[in-house]
Amino acid sequence: MVVGGPADCLDLGSLREHVGDCHRCPLGDSRTTLVFGSGDPHAELMFIGEAPGRNEDLTGEPFIGAAGKLLDELLAFIGLEREQVFIANVVKCRPPGNRDPMPVEIAACTPFLARQIELVSPKVISTLGKFATQYMLDTTVGITALRGKLYRVGGRRIVPVLHPAAALYNASNRPLLFDDFTRLKAVLDRGDAGAPLVVTTGSADETVAFGERLGALLAPGDVVGLSGDLGAGKTCFAQGVARGLGIEGPVPSPTFNLLLVHRGTVPMYHFDLYRLERADQLEDIDFHGTLEADGASVVEWADRFPAEMPDDRLDVAMEVTGEADRRITIVPHGDRAIAVAEGLRRSSAGAA
Numbered sequence: 277m278v279v280g281g282p283a284d285c286l287d288l289g290s291l292r293e294h295v296g297d298c299h300r301c302p303l304g305d306s307r308t309t310l311v312f313g314s315g316d317p318h319a320e321l322m323f324i325g326e327a328p329g330r331n332e333d334l335t336g337e338p339f340i341g342a343a344g345k346l347l348d349e350l351l352a353f354i355g356l357e358r359e360q361v362f363i364a365n366v367v368k369c370r371p372p373g374n375r376d377p378m379p380v381e382i383a384a385c386t387p388f389l390a391r392q393i394e395l396v397s398p399k400v401i402s403t404l405g406k407f408a409t410q411y412m413l414d415t416t417v418g419i420t421a422l423r424g425k426l427y428r429v430g431g432r433r434i435v436p437v438l439h440p441a442a443a444l445y446n447a448s449n450r451p452l453l454f455d456d457f458t459r460l461k462a463v464l465d466r467g468d469a470g471a472p473l474v475v476t477t478g479s480a481d482e483t484v485a486f487g488e489r490l491g492a493l494l495a496p497g498d499v500v501g502l503s504g505d506l507g508a509g510k511t512c513f514a515q516g517v518a519r520g521l522g523i524e525g526p527v528p529s530p531t532f533n534l535l536l537v538h539r540g541t542v543p544m545y546h547f548d549l550y551r552l553e554r555a556d557q558l559e560d561i562d563f564h565g566t567l568e569a570d571g572a573s574v575v576e577w578a579d580r581f582p583a584e585m586p587d588d589r590l591d592v593a594m595e596v597t598g599e600a601d602r603r604i605t606i607v608p609h610g611d612r613a614i615a616v617a618e619g620l621r622r623s624s625a626g627a628a
C-alpha cells in the first residue's frame with residue numbers, strides 16, 4: 277500500500293492500489309466495480325471518457341458497452357486497436373442512472389486521472405465529450421465549440437472529439453465523430469509539427485530579422501496575431517514581417533490609424549487594436565473582410581479581441597526578458613499556419 281498521495285505512486289499498479297476500494301466521494305457507495313482504466317501503460321495515445329456506464333460498472337473495464345463498440349469501430353477506422361491505446365475516465369465509478377458526474381465527484385477523482393496521465397505520458401490525449409474536454413482544457417466552454425481543434429496542455433497535444441454516446445443518441449452525430457477521428461489521425465500522423473516555436477532575440481535588429489524570416493514565408497490570407505506589452509517589440513517584429521513581404525517603405529506603428537496598408541510582393545494589412553474599445557468597432561475597419569483579402573495581415577494587440585481572430589492563424593507572443601532581450605513564442609493554429617511555422621523553424625535553425 278502506497279502511503280502519501282498519487283504523486284508517490286511510481287507506476288499504474290501502485291496507483292491502482294492507492295485508489296483502493298475508494299469511498300472518497302459518494303459514488304463509492306453506489307458503484308459495483310471501480311473502473312480504473314486499461315490499455316498500454318506507455319501508450320502514445322490516451323482516451324479520456326466521462327464515467328463508467330452499466331456494463332463497465334459490472335465488469336471494471338472502460339468502454340465495453342454500446343459506446344465502447346463504437347469506439348472500437350472508430351479506432352479501427354484510424355488503424356488502431358484498443359491494446360495500443362490507454363483508456364480512462366474523468367470519474368472511475370458509475371454515477372447512478374448514468375447521470376452527469378458532479379463537481380465534487382470530479383474533484384475527488386481527477387487527481388488519480390492526473391497521475392495516470394503523468395505515468396502513461398501519452399503524446400496525444402483525445403478527450404471524449406464535454407466532461408473530459410472541460411477537465412483537460414480547464415474551461416466551461418461546450419464540446420461543440422472545442423471539438424475539431426488541436427490544443428496543447430503541459431507539452432501534450434489534446435484533441436477533443438464528440439463522445440461516442442452522442443452518436444448513439446442522435447445518428448446525425450455519427451459523421452461528425454468520424455470527422456473528429458480523421459482529424460485525430462492527422463494529428464497523430466503529423467507528429468509534433470505545430471509545437472510552439474520559442475526564439476530569443478538580443479536586439480531590435482535581431483527581432484526585425486526574425487520577423488523578416490516569417491514574412492518571407494507568408495502568402496495572401498495568412499494572419500499573424502501579435503501580443504505583448506508596450507515596448508515588447510511588436511512593431512519591430514511587424515517591420516521585419518513587412519521586409520520579408522518585399523515592402524520597402526517605412527512601416528510605422530499603426531496605433532493612431534488602426535490599419536495601415538503596405539504594398540509589397542504581397543500586400544500587408546497592419547492592424548493595431550490597442551485603441552479599440554469594443555469588438556463591434558472592428559466592423560468599421562472591415563476587419564474580417566480585410567483578413568480574407570489579397571494580403572497577409574499582421575494584427576498588433578490581437579489578444580484584446582481573441583474571439584475575433586480567425587481559427588487559422590499564427591499567434592506571436594512577445595515578452596521582455598532583459599534590457600534588449602525578447603522571448604518570441606509562435607503558436608500556429610491550423611494546417612497552413614503549422615506549415616509556415618515549420619518553415620520558420622527550419623529557416624531559424626539554418627540561421628542559428
Ligand code: URA
Nearest residue numbers: 325326327328338339
Ligand atoms: N462512457 C464513458 O464515458 N466511459 C465509459 O467507460 C463508458 C461509457
